[in-house]
Amino acid sequence: MIEQTMGQTAGTGAAPTIDDHLVWRARRGDPAAFSEIFERYQHRIINYIYGLVHDRELANDLAQESFLKAYKALPRMGDDLRLAPWLYRIAGNTAFSALRRRRLIRWLPLLNDGITTGDMDGDVVEAEAVHRALAKLPTKYAAPLLLHSHEGLSCNEIAEILGISSGAVKTRLFRAREAFRVAYGEDSPEVQQTTSSKGAA
Structure with a gap:
């Protein structure tokens, strides 16, 4: 009966997912x-x-703030709400607001994304170079790269979260990777050593 009601409300013949069930129940006042x-x-x-x-x-605090916003907004949303992208969008906006307030622009190392960063666990100098390079990325490039590399989201999912087209996501990912490689090349230990050697000569 619930599935039939959900299907009629959402206007789709697709089988409801777990998230669909949770949204349907939460919007109707089920605290659980x-x-x-x-x-x-x-x-x-x-x-x-x-x-x-x-x-x-700070991440824990902002996550709590994000879920509170979601809790307050959920009753106003439709039953066809796509829960995961919606939550990520709220979390991203909350984090970006905090970054603007506190001017904190730092990014986790983007591993397993075709970017060679070396052994960051065993080399503090290398890790610092990676962080400096990531900090140089504009937010509009770093956010999709983070969502794609660490969260494993598709271009379509990232597009929904950021409110841009899938094509724009692909373009930003390409430019983000290129920008990272350039920034990392400038700050890598090898380049720093070469520059120091030339200066000494």
């Missing part, structure tokens, strides 16, 4: 439903925000 949403997404949202602010305590 939002608790389940929180349990399903809290770690993913915290990790996403942490990748933006690079401060675990």
